[in-house]
Amino acid sequence: MSTYTLSRGISRGIKQTHKPGENPWSVSRIAALLVLAVLAVTWLVPFAWAVLTSLKSEADAGASQITLSPPDGLSFEAYRKVLSAGDIPSWAWNSLITSVAITFVTVATSALAGYAFSRVNFKGKRLLYAAIIAAIIIPPQLLIVPLFRQMLAFNLVDTYWGIILPQAFAPAMVLILKRFFDQIPVELEDAARVDGAGRLRVFWSVVLPLSRPILAAVAIFVFIGAWNNFLWPFIVTTDADLMTLPVGLQTVKSAYGLQYAQNMASAILAALPLVVVFLFFQRQIIKGIATTGFGGQ
């Protein structure tokens, strides 16, 4: 199995684009390539159109003619206006703070709990485990009313904590990490325990280093979800200074009125951070979503 995957990995590494003995330019392959190209272009069009609009003058953006070379030319004027006048920088900051906090707390609590489920036989374990499995099918959308009233009672409406806390745990991620820890041979930990290391020590210096890839995958998945989440931050923030990017943009979307270029420029600015992160870490992100995706939605 391992040599098999290894050889496959290598053959993929040297970019084998067709099987040996197969004509790389057969009619059917060219046809498939054309279909792919058409689909990919179709998928990129909404992006490209938004970028193009954001680079136009407002007059050109509001003209009904479709043109790739607008009379006023292309410029970053709309971006300059949006960044100097609007709240986008502060919303981006709010998004960053809350998403990082959510990711950190979720990964830490899920790893600790996942380890307890995997390795420790404690009283009440089965009950908690059953509760977690049951919780996975409860859509958080259904709890908005009681949760909001609870946050009112806790005085957490319009605070960072109000945004963070209800998003800072993930039953599905506990299960994913538990399953991963289950595969780590206990002998590795026993060796450390013989040397007198306590549970926390073993967890920190033996288990966590072995789990780096899965922890990264969970972190990426949680971060994307937190950065993009709309409904809960939308409900728990009314103060424009505390809004996250998706919520803030929704509130000003209509305020831009007919300023289509600025509207698109702010959408592009909001999309940019994750797109850039993705371009840099494409492989890790794809792998992360492929491994955690099933438990994560």
Added chain:
Amino acid sequence: MSTAIDTPPATAEQVTAQGKARAKRGETLAGWAFAAPFAVLFVLFLVVPAIYGLYLSFTGETLTGAGSGLVGFSNYADALRDPDMWKSLGNTVWFTVLSTVPLIVLSLAFALLVNLGLPGRWLWRLSFFLPYLLASTVVVMFWSWMYNPKLGLVNGVLAEFGIAPVAWLQDPNVAMISVVVTTLWWTIGFNFLLYLAALQNIPEQQFEAAALDGAGKWRQLFSIVIPQLAPTTALLVTLQILASLKVFDQIYMLTNGGPAGTTRSIVQYIYESGFTGYRFGYSSAISYLFFALIVLVSLAQYKLINRRSAA
């Protein structure tokens, strides 16, 4: 003397029993210490609101917080007689049907095409996956602009072919389709990626054996690839149905549930009853009715998948 002979085994047993009890207590302590940070958040922000919501659903609670006390099942009875509730539920089910089918079939087709090993693999993967990284607000801003009746690209392109403009988000006959298209564009990348990962796990030998038997590419697709992908498909269908039933963001922002309530989803109705109608009790009752539906759907799927894998 006799005590000296008698006692040692007794003490040894006692010691081990004590030690065992102590070790057990130690394990329990350690277990809860590790699980506590998660358990506290889980209880405070999921178990408590779930129970509180259930309680609310039996009260006449409104904005003022004064409430009109327990009202028994009357919120549930009202909900079951509420035509707007049924309409939102119908819209939600319709959206789920319209979105799940293409989100499964097309994502599989995309993954199969990309997996052919044609040049430019990373570019195809990037194009299909990129929208998945966008926040719903950004997706809606892009597509409101695409769908703009006068200035949008969609009608602009149609005009080139002499087709009259369509009010994509304002016409009750097409608004739902437009919402589904946007959803397809936005979320297909996730299913696509999981299919692609599953395709790469099919052992190469199976294709070689089939090729030796003279099976053509299409034959291999239906007799090897699709059956091998069955577990992935089952999981994706489950996830997709549950995700589609919960739809809110893109519909709320694209059409606000309009025109004339033709795209309003059940989550939006829960939101509106709670946060614009301020009928907290009523809103919670609908939440629980909807939750019952989700449990039923999950159980049905679980049974179906198990039966299939048992057969």
